[in-house]
Amino acid sequence: MTIGSVPVRFRITVDGSRCMLCGRCVENCPYDVFRKESDTIHVNSRKCVACHRCIAMCPRDAISIKERPVDYRSHPVWTEEARESIYNQARTGKIILAGMGNAKPYPVIFDSLVLDACQVTNPSIDPLREPMELRTYIGKKPGRLEFRDDGDCQSLVTTLAPNLELATPIMVGHMSYGAISLNAQKSIAMAVRESGTFMGTGEGGLHPSLYPFQDHVIVQVASGRFGVDINYLERGAAIEIKIGQGAKPGIGGHLPGEKVCEDVSSTRMIPVGSDAISPAPHHDIYSIEDLKQLVRSLKEATEWKKPVFVKIAAVHNSAAIAAGIARSSADAVVIDGFRGGTGAAPRVFRDHVGIPIEAAVASVDAKLRSQGIRNEVSIIASGGIRESADVAKVIALGADAVYIGTAALVAMGCRVCGTCYRGLCPWGIATQRPDLVARLDPEVASRNVANLIHAWTLELSELMGAAGINSIESLRGNRDRLRGYLLDESIMRVLDVKPVGA
Amino acid sequence: MCGIIAVIDRAGCPMDGTKIRSALSMMDERGSGEGAGYAVYGAFPEFADYYAIHVFFDAVHESKAAVDRELGNWGTVVHEEEVPTYENRNIRKVHTPWRYFFKPDPSLMPRSETPEDDIVMHLVMKINTTIPGALVYASGKNVAIFKASGWPEDVADFYRIQDYSGYIWLAHNRYPTNTPGWWGGAHPFNLLGWSVVHNGEITSYGTNRRFIESYGYRCTMYTDTEVVAYLFDLLVRRHGLSPEMAVKALAPPFWDDIDRMDKKERTLYTAIRLAYGSAMMNGPFAIVVAQRDGIVGFTDRIKLRPLVCGTAGSRLYISSEEAAIRTMEPGLEEVFMPRAGEPVIGRLGK
Numbered sequence: 001m002t003i004g005s006v007p008v009r010f011r012i013t014v015d016g017s018r019c020m021l022c023g024r025c026v027e028n029c030p031y032d033v034f035r036k037e038s039d040t041i042h043v044n045s046r047k048c049v050a051c052h053r054c055i056a057m058c059p060r061d062a063i064s065i066k067e068r069p070v071d072y073r074s075h076p077v078w079t080e081e082a083r084e085s086i087y088n089q090a091r092t093g094k095i096i097l098a099g100m101g102n103a104k105p106y107p108v109i110f111d112s113l114v115l116d117a118c119q120v121t122n123p124s125i126d127p128l129r130e131p132m133e134l135r136t137y138i139g140k141k142p143g144r145l146e147f148r149d150d151g152d153c154q155s156l157v158t159t160l161a162p163n164l165e166l167a168t169p170i171m172v173g174h175m176s177y178g179a180i181s182l183n184a185q186k187s188i189a190m191a192v193r194e195s196g197t198f199m200g201t202g203e204g205g206l207h208p209s210l211y212p213f214q215d216h217v218i219v220q221v222a223s224g225r226f227g228v229d230i231n232y233l234e235r236g237a238a239i240e241i242k243i244g245q246g247a248k249p250g251i252g253g254h255l256p257g258e259k260v261c262e263d264v265s266s267t268r269m270i271p272v273g274s275d276a277i278s279p280a281p282h283h284d285i286y287s288i289e290d291l292k293q294l295v296r297s298l299k300e301a302t303e304w305k306k307p308v309f310v311k312i313a314a315v316h317n318s319a320a321i322a323a324g325i326a327r328s329s330a331d332a333v334v335i336d337g338f339r340g341g342t343g344a345a346p347r348v349f350r351d352h353v354g355i356p357i358e359a360a361v362a363s364v365d366a367k368l369r370s371q372g373i374r375n376e377v378s379i380i381a382s383g384g385i386r387e388s389a390d391v392a393k394v395i396a397l398g399a400d401a402v403y404i405g406t407a408a409l410v411a412m413g414c415r416v417c418g419t420c421y422r423g424l425c426p427w428g429i430a431t432q433r434p435d436l437v438a439r440l441d442p443e444v445a446s447r448n449v450a451n452l453i454h455a456w457t458l459e460l461s462e463l464m465g466a467a468g469i470n471s472i473e474s475l476r477g478n479r480d481r482l483r484g485y486l487l488d489e490s491i492m493r494v495l496d497v498k499p500v501g502a
Numbered sequence: 503m504c505g506i507i508a509v510i511d512r513a514g515c516p517m518d519g520t521k522i523r524s525a526l527s528m529m530d531e532r533g534s535g536e537g538a539g540y541a542v543y544g545a546f547p548e549f550a551d552y553y554a555i556h557v558f559f560d561a562v563h564e565s566k567a568a569v570d571r572e573l574g575n576w577g578t579v580v581h582e583e584e585v586p587t588y589e590n591r592n593i594r595k596v597h598t599p600w601r602y603f604f605k606p607d608p609s610l611m612p613r614s615e616t617p618e619d620d621i622v623m624h625l626v627m628k629i630n631t632t633i634p635g636a637l638v639y640a641s642g643k644n645v646a647i648f649k650a651s652g653w654p655e656d657v658a659d660f661y662r663i664q665d666y667s668g669y670i671w672l673a674h675n676r677y678p679t680n681t682p683g684w685w686g687g688a689h690p691f692n693l694l695g696w697s698v699v700h701n702g703e704i705t706s707y708g709t710n711r712r713f714i715e716s717y718g719y720r721c722t723m724y725t726d727t728e729v730v731a732y733l734f735d736l737l738v739r740r741h742g743l744s745p746e747m748a749v750k751a752l753a754p755p756f757w758d759d760i761d762r763m764d765k766k767e768r769t770l771y772t773a774i775r776l777a778y779g780s781a782m783m784n785g786p787f788a789i790v791v792a793q794r795d796g797i798v799g800f801t802d803r804i805k806l807r808p809l810v811c812g813t814a815g816s817r818l819y820i821s822s823e824e825a826a827i828r829t830m831e832p833g834l835e836e837v838f839m840p841r842a843g844e845p846v847i848g849r850l851g852k
Contacts, residue, residue, distance in 0.1 A: 118705070121679050121703050122702070122703040122705060122785050122786050122806075123786060123806055125804070130804055131756050131758065131804075133756060133757055135757050137776055141776040141777055141779070142773065142776065142777040143777070144741045144777065145741065145743070145773055145774065145777050145778075146742075147742060147743065147744075147747070154743075154744050154747060155766075155770075156769065156770050156773055158773060158777075160769070160772065160773055160776060163776065369712055369713075369715070369716040370716065372716050372717070374716065374780075375777065396708075467705060468703075468705035468784065468785045468786070469705050469706065469784045469785070470784060470803065470804065471782065471784060471803075473709070473775075473779035473780060473782055474705065474706035474709055474782060474783075474784035474785075475706075475709070476709055476779070476780065477708065477709050477712050477713075477780065478705075478706060478707075478708035478709040479708050479712075480707055480708030480711075481705075481708060
């Protein structure tokens with residue numbers, strides 16, 4: 001009792017004059033906040049995580065949630081978070097787990113960048129009347145073309161490496177079966193197939209019910225090698241080697257045994273109920289030349305028919321690392337910024353390790369260009385892409401395409417409560433409990449995700465048209481069409497953008 | 503806005519600068535009197551084998567020694583002179599134009615297939631980025647560039663372009679938005695044998711510049727047009743593309759059209775778009791590029807700037823306006839307007 005109870009984080013109140021005692025809140029809350037006794041709903045606010053499931057399901061808008069109703073005495077240094085972490089660790093002696101992406105109030109660089117539009121000297125292009133090309137190819141491009149002179153015409157000698165063809169530069173990143181439910185994966189798979197784009201499997205294998213979508217699936221090989229066999233590799237449209245993740249650079253992964261049900265076990269190829277622990281490094285990759293061997297082994301295994309991506313977390317030296325990856329035979333490098341989401345990460349990593357995607361993409365693109373190897377790899381940006389403007393800005397900074405993760409989950413109902421690691425997601429997304437998974441209808445959720453991709457694609461077309469650009473490759477790396485708004489000079493130098501008004 | 507006109511005599515017969523002066527002046531409506539220029543191929547028959555390096559000096563006594571030293575390090579200057587100019591009350595002579603006839607020493611650039619061109623390119627980039635007060639604005643063999651801030655007729659009179667003859671002329675009447683009043687910003691832009699006149703604004707400039715700079719070119723003129731000269735130099739001279747293919751890389755067909763092509767063509771255009779996506783030019787433009795043996799005119803992929811062509815005998819004209827062509831050649835045999843992104847090519851001897 002030294003520490004005692006800490007202030008409650010959320011206070012739930014049920015307005016008795018509105019409540020009709022239907023009990024939906026009781027049914028829907030997997031955290032047992034609500035209890036119905038005779039003609040009253042009793043609440044235990046301390047259990048609430050603010051997932052908003054009850055709010056969404058209450059037919060009478062009777063429930064309200066107040067954040068921090070009794071707060072700590074305010075202090076600019078000893079924030080409530082700092083104090084609460086100490087109480088927590090004083091009690092447990094453990095590493096604190098957290099979900100989703102970085103929760104520190106670092107400034108978002110995207111929000112200090114503004115886009116350009118045409119006025120007078122060049123006309124803006126109306127995407128409703130003129131063609132607007134968002135088609136994107138991900139993979140190795142020739143640095144130059146070789147032609148043979150056949151009398152009057154030239155014929156092409158260069159052969160093209162396999163590339164993924166995307167109808168829009170927006171893909172859905174890797175979230176494994178295990179971290180998210182099968183219904184969530186199916187919803188995403190249906191959406192990307194409809195949108196002409198791709199999704200990642202994460203390190204969780206490929207469940208047979210996703211086989212029909214395999215042409216739109218990028219399979220992942222991570223340090224635990226879960227779910228990897230030749231069948232898996234051959235089914236993927238591309239293969240991604242995961243070195244690191246933006247939410248937790250430098251460490252591995254951990255799927256708790258409780259989430260390893262029969263189905264997850266057979267898809268991951270691990271025993272039921274066992275913890276799936278991915279080590280921090282790949283045990284066959286201790287340097288860049290080892291990575292090259294793995295890239296080439298995977299290509300050899302799949303007869304050089306599939307692009308191989310390498311995903312790294314955005315860290316201080318990303319640019320040099322990416323230059324090494326570009327020389328490894330890899331076809332694309334995925335850079336995952338420090339806002340990237342996760343089911344579970346140590347809080348200290350989520351909040352303190354890695355760099356923002358904006359700076360990482362800018363420095364990787366500049367480094368590859370300065371070495372003349374930009375065509376060797378595509379750049380996929382991920383981690384903290386929240387809207388179509390972020391997509392436009394990160395492409396203008398040098399990316400070829402983006403992975404979205406959290407945004408796709410939000411489109412399926414996720415409220416970003418950040419409690420994924422408990423496996424009780426009331427939206428049926430980050431859980432394996434059958435009754436909760438059943439809440440997510442893939443027919444409906446896939447429509448929501450497809451709508452989101454479609455809407456962002458439309459907005460991207462409009463932004464490009466306004467900038468007088470009718471093809472996505474003319475936006476890529478076109479930092480002249482960005483301006484920094486109240487960004488400091490050193491970060492503008494990294495981004496290679498001018499300030500507003502310049 | 504801006505107005506452009508180009509002519510080639512495919513039989514190689516020389517034309518003096520009188521008519522093109524009238525044609526360009528005819529399009530004064532398209533300019534603002536702040537920049538005009540002319541290029542002529544075949545201008546220096548007595549020095550045809552030497553690179554005609556044109557330099558604008560802010561002050562000859564301050565910067566010329568450094569330029570002389572650079573040139574001396576890489577080859578021999580066989581002749582040099584101040585470009586003759588004639589007092590004109592509408593032109594303030596803020597620079598002294600100078601021309602060197604230069605022979606590079608190829609042994610200084612081993613392991614290059616085109617050592618002389620590479621030396622000259624290196625010199626241009628070096629002088630323009632490191633010697634203050636000196637700007638190389640032309641560097642081709644047997645090609646003269648005349649440009650300044652002023653109306654077309656004044657610039658023509660300032661240099662007396664009627665005293666020069668050649669088988670290709672390019673001319674440009676500028677309505678500047680980026681860098682008004684700067685002589686270096688006037689067209690034509692030239693690098694080695696390439697000269698460019700351009701009407702429009704390249705919205706993909708940031709992408710194009712980063713692409714071309716990764717091949718060792720340095721953009722120093724503060725305007726978008728110079729990348730066109732560099733892109734042609736890279737694609738045609740260094741990568742060996744035909745001028746037709748180079749145009750297809752800079753203004754490629756739409757994917758929808760590529761999807762409808764037969765397999766061989768589809769592969770070709772897909773390869774072009776994949777390899778040279780960052781070279782593709784976006785935004786409104788009409789451009790004429792000249793080289794020793796011909797000219798090519800083309801527009802952006804949706805033709806947001808005018809381009810019209812005419813022929814008479816061995817002469818091919820390309821211009822922003824038909825009226826300008828008719829000023830030069832009242833007896834046109836054919837007039838046509840090329841489709842968006844389609845190159846119009848005039849070759850010497852064809």
